[in-house]
Amino acid sequence: MVLQPSLKNCLRLSCILRTPKAGFRSTARGALIIQSVSNDVYQNLAVEDWIHDHMDLEKQQILFLWRNSPAVVIGRHQNPWQECNLRLLRQKNIKLARRRSGGGTVYHDLGNINLTFFTTRKKYERMENLKLVVKALKALRPQLDIHVTDRYDILLDRHYKISGTAAKLGGTSAYHHCTLLCNADKFALSSVLKSPYKGLKSNATPSVPASVKNLFEEDPSLTSEILLDAIAKEYATRHQIDHHITLINPADETLLPGINNKTKELQTWEWVYGKTPKFSVSTCLNMAYKDSVLDVKVNMDVKHGRIEVCNIDLPEQWLPPALYSELVKSLTGSKFCPNETTALATTLLRVCPQDDELHSRWNLLCENMIMLM
Amino acid sequence: VCIHRVRSCSSIRVIKSKYVCVFDKSALKFSHQQRLFRTSAVSCGQIVQFKLSDIGEGITEVTVKEWYIKEGDSVSQFDSICEVQSDKASVTITSRYDGIIRKLHYSIDDIAFVGKPLVDIEIDAAKGVASEEDVVETPPMSHEEHTHQEIKGHKTLATPAVRRLAMENNIKLSEVVGTGKDNRILKEDILNYLAKQTGAILPPSPKAEIVPPLPKSETVPAVPKDKARKIPVPVSRPIVFSGKDKTEPVTGFQKAMVKTMSAALKIPHFGYCDEIDLTQLVQLREELKPLAEIRGVKLSFMPFFIKAASLGLLQYPILNASLDENCQNVTYKASHNIGVAMDTEQGLIVPNVKNVQVCSVFDIASELNRLQSLGSAGQLGTSDLTGGTFTLSNIGTIGGTYAKPVILPPEVAIGALGKIQIVPRFNGKGEVFKAQIMNVSWSADHRIIDGATMARFSNLWKSYVENPASMLLDLK
Numbered sequence: 008m009v010l011q012p013s014l015k016n017c018l019r020l021s022c023i024l025r026t027p028k029a030g031f032r033s034t035a036r037g038a039l040i041i042q043s044v045s046n047d048v049y050q051n052l053a054v055e056d057w058i059h060d061h062m063d064l065e066k067q068q069i070l071f072l073w074r075n076s077p078a079v080v081i082g083r084h085q086n087p088w089q090e091c092n093l094r095l096l097r098q099k100n101i102k103l104a105r106r107r108s109g110g111g112t113v114y115h116d117l118g119n120i121n122l123t124f125f126t127t128r129k130k131y132e133r134m135e136n137l138k139l140v141v142k143a144l145k146a147l148r149p150q151l152d153i154h155v156t157d158r159y160d161i162l163l164d165r166h167y168k169i170s171g172t173a174a175k176l177g178g179t180s181a182y183h184h185c186t187l188l189c190n191a192d193k194f195a196l197s198s199v200l201k202s203p204y205k206g207l208k209s210n211a212t213p214s215v216p217a218s219v220k221n222l223f224e225e226d227p228s229l230t231s232e233i234l235l236d237a238i239a240k241e242y243a244t245r246h247q248i249d250h251h252i253t254l255i256n257p258a259d260e261t262l263l264p265g266i267n268n269k270t271k272e273l274q275t276w277e278w279v280y281g282k283t284p285k286f287s288v289s290t291c292l293n294m295a296y297k298d299s300v301l302d303v304k305v306n307m308d309v310k311h312g313r314i315e316v317c318n319i320d321l322p323e324q325w326l327p328p329a330l331y332s333e334l335v336k337s338l339t340g341s342k343f344c345p346n347e348t349t350a351l352a353t354t355l356l357r358v359c360p361q362d363d364e365l366h367s368r369w370n371l372l373c374e375n376m377i378m379l380m
Numbered sequence: 381v382c383i384h385r386v387r388s389c390s391s392i393r394v395i396k397s398k399y400v401c402v403f404d405k406s407a408l409k410f411s412h413q414q415r416l417f418r419t420s421a422v423s424c425g426q427i428v429q430f431k432l433s434d435i436g437e438g439i440t441e442v443t444v445k446e447w448y449i450k451e452g453d454s455v456s457q458f459d460s461i462c463e464v465q466s467d468k469a470s471v472t473i474t475s476r477y478d479g480i481i482r483k484l485h486y487s488i489d490d491i492a493f494v495g496k497p498l499v500d501i502e503i504d505a506a507k508g509v510a511s512e513e514d515v516v517e518t519p520p521m522s523h524e525e526h527t528h529q530e531i532k533g534h535k536t537l538a539t540p541a542v543r544r545l546a547m548e549n550n551i552k553l554s555e556v557v558g559t560g561k562d563n564r565i566l567k568e569d570i571l572n573y574l575a576k577q578t579g580a581i582l583p584p585s586p587k588a589e590i591v592p593p594l595p596k597s598e599t600v601p602a603v604p605k606d607k608a609r610k611i612p613v614p615v616s617r618p619i620v621f622s623g624k625d626k627t628e629p630v631t632g633f634q635k636a637m638v639k640t641m642s643a644a645l646k647i648p649h650f651g652y653c654d655e656i657d658l659t660q661l662v663q664l665r666e667e668l669k670p671l672a673e674i675r676g677v678k679l680s681f682m683p684f685f686i687k688a689a690s691l692g693l694l695q696y697p698i699l700n701a702s703l704d705e706n707c708q709n710v711t712y713k714a715s716h717n718i719g720v721a722m723d724t725e726q727g728l729i730v731p732n733v734k735n736v737q738v739c740s741v742f743d744i745a746s747e748l749n750r751l752q753s754l755g756s757a758g759q760l761g762t763s764d765l766t767g768g769t770f771t772l773s774n775i776g777t778i779g780g781t782y783a784k785p786v787i788l789p790p791e792v793a794i795g796a797l798g799k800i801q802i803v804p805r806f807n808g809k810g811e812v813f814k815a816q817i818m819n820v821s822w823s824a825d826h827r828i829i830d831g832a833t834m835a836r837f838s839n840l841w842k843s844y845v846e847n848p849a850s851m852l853l854d855l856k
Contacts, residue, residue, distance in 0.1 A: 060544065082468075082470070083465070083470040084445045084446070084465055084470065097758075097759060100757070107470065108470050109465045109468045109469050110468035111468070128436060131436045131437070133437070159467075159468065173468045173470075174469035175469070175470050175471075176435065176469060176470070176471040177471065177472035178474055178539075210488075265544075265545070268548065282446075284446075284489075285488075313631070337632065338632075340629060340631035340635075341631050341632030341633070342631075342632055346725075346758040346759075347633050348632075349761065349765065350632075350633040350636070350729055351632050351635070351636045353762055353765035354636035354637055354639075355639065355640075356766055357640050357643070357789045357790060358640055358789060360704075361790050366766065366767075370762045370763070370766060374761075377762075
């Protein structure tokens with residue numbers, strides 16, 4: 008079935024719920040397959056939140072299909088500094104999102120498909136969902152060597168990870184979502200998921216790196232659309248419903264009241280960075296100044312994404328003590344963020360004595376500090 | 381009477397069905413049977429151990445990742461207590477009881493066990509006390525609500541989704557009439573409450589139905605009657621505002637700004653304003669814009685303003701100077717590093733274009749493009765943001781005419797440019813023509829700069845900008 012992603016096909020979710028399922032008599036009480044017309048990671052994550060919070064899944068399970076333009080998605084309890092190269096992300100304009108489910112960090116682009124299985128907590132069963140995906144893929148291409156591991160990964164050729172899983176449970180409903188690598192940019196993936204930050208100590212959930220492969224590499228005739236369709240078909244068969252995918256627009260406030268607030272919340276600094284579990288940075292800056300290299304030990308504690316404690320071990324009198332204490336005082340309580348620190352440091356410089364030597368030392372130190380963020 | 385009733389009924393019906401369509405009862409989550417609060421065998425101040433319930437999939441242990449509450453906090457049923465994680469699954473644990481948290485059995489990163497106590501909750505005191513508190517809190521109610529006062533004594537039952545909707549709209553659940561089982565508050569109840577508050581629909585109270593009967597005479601025109609019906613009945617309910625003050629510490633960049641602006645306050649400012657006719661510049665820019673685009677640069681008015689300022693500073697270098705802390709020495713800066721105020725997410729930042737005195741208008745435009753794209757991406761570096769000697773603020777892009785800009789230390793002058801307005805002016809022949817007028821407001825440090833200097837600089841800058849061709853004579 009070829010998908011026509013036009014908004015004319017968007018039906019009210021409510022209307023779908025109220026329309027009786029003609030002709031089917033099933034114990035499974037029905038299910039619904041929906042697909043997002045948006046490639047915005049925040050909008051799509053907001054849809055997951057919305058369905059989790061507002062829909063009664065007792066009568067109807069839901070399969071949500073979505074894809075995102077380039078983004079890195081970290082798990083609920085992870086540390087973005089530990090997980091990815093934030094500098095590279097900023098340079099390349101790749102978005103960073105924190106999802107509400109647990110698990111590790113993944114790279115999304117249009118060559119990766121996301122599947123979310125919404126059920127009640129009683130029907131929460133990740134293995135079954137993944138087996139469904141494998142069954143769909145095997146029905147499509149029987150020669151594919153794919154299987155599910157006990158870590159809920161899907162491996163290709165026994166070795167390459169093509170899918171990772173995460174889940175969220177709360178109240179009476181749950182969702183299990185997973186990725187599936189069809190034709191993602193592996194080069195971008197490996198470069199953004201490598202953290203350059205040293206000296207980080209934290210109890211945040213670490214990611215387990217794995218070798219990855221695209222299904223496209225195994226069989227060039229496979230596209231994201233074909234895979235999405237095959238999975239939807241298998242889901243429809245399993246739940247004895249029509250193989251019909253309803254398109255939804257995550258910006259539609261009438262269909263999903265309150266969705267725009269959810270989208271906004273997912274984009275706030277407080278959520279993306281502020282929810283990082285407490286961590287410490289203990290490292291050494293190697294500052295090249297004039298003809299020598301200074302080793303400057305830095306120790307910082309970061310809580311809720313803000314610098315709680317800051318210690319910079321500078322050689323005595325390298326900066327006037329008053330200025331040094333001013334810098335430390337300003338950094339304390341400030342966001343662990345290069346933007347904020349740059350703005351802070353350059354603004355403070357305005358009220359420092361107008362000495363070129365002093366200014367170049369100050370800038371050197373601040374630039375090095377900013378590199379840590 | 382009939383027409384009125386039908387109209388009001390149909391309007392209500394239309395709105396109600398709209399809500400029903402989106403918030404169909406079957407789509408609402410009803411709480412799990414097991415979680416209903418048992419009102420029977422509970423005594424005053426009893427401590428209950430809330431155990432960690434089954435996560436599913438045979439999981440026996442989880443890691444506690446975040447507490448949403450702390451000891452001493454009061455919680456309601458369905459409020460989130462904590463977030464735990466097990467094997468890639470993040471679980472939000474919600475409270476089964478209303479009460480006060482007395483003990484947290486785990487710290488962050490501890491392993492918690494299914495079936496073992498998670499928190500100790502002191503269950504609420506007897507009903508009587510609770511209802512007293514409620515009555516004190518609620519504002520005076522109108523006649524229609526009297527029959528619902530009894531509800532105030534009960535604990536408000538609502539699902540987390542409904543609570544969230546109420547919270548997002550600043551609604552006190554105690555003020556909403558619940559129409560679900562056990563007076564549970566449903567989503568429709570919140571929406572009806574909201575609709576009433578905004579006056580979207582008139583409640584079908586007895587008063588609205590008492591309308592004088594239509595006179596039988598045909599001479600009475602229908603129009604005034606319609607008008608009379610359209611006049612809205614003023615809602616007599618007092619407006620309830622449940623917002624709270626929010627206090628946040630001043631940190632980071634804001635703190636630095638406090639310091640800088642406090643220092644700026646010490647500078648004795650004087651202002652000088654003028655009106656600039658940009659008619660010729662507007663035309664010139666239109667001609668040059670495509671040429672710049674071919675070279676990949678977006679040309680605004682700022683590069684012209686900046687270059688003209690630099691030419692002016694060559695004649696009046698004291699405006700590009702700096703006064704030391706003790707006001708003992710004035711340093712005339714050789715470089716014209718002209719700052720351009722930029723409004724970003726952080727607030728006001730001022731990157732500068734370096735050495736404008738040796739840059740062409742095109743160079744300046746190109747550099748501005750670079751700074752603007754870095755600024756909006758939040759990637760300006762320290763060198764871009766330091767070393768400024770003179771600043772221009774184009775506040776006119778947001779709006780405004782005259783301003784009173786604050787000098788950014790260690791500089792001694794600043795200019796604020798208002799918006800461009802098309803207004804009538806007289807030309808040399810006494811004819812009225814359409815002029816594009818912009819206002820400029822300068823501020824300068826009166827300790828070393830006098831009014832005459834500022835005025836002359838402004839006049840020179842004005843002459844360059846009003847007659848751009850004259851810049852050619854003085855370009856180096």
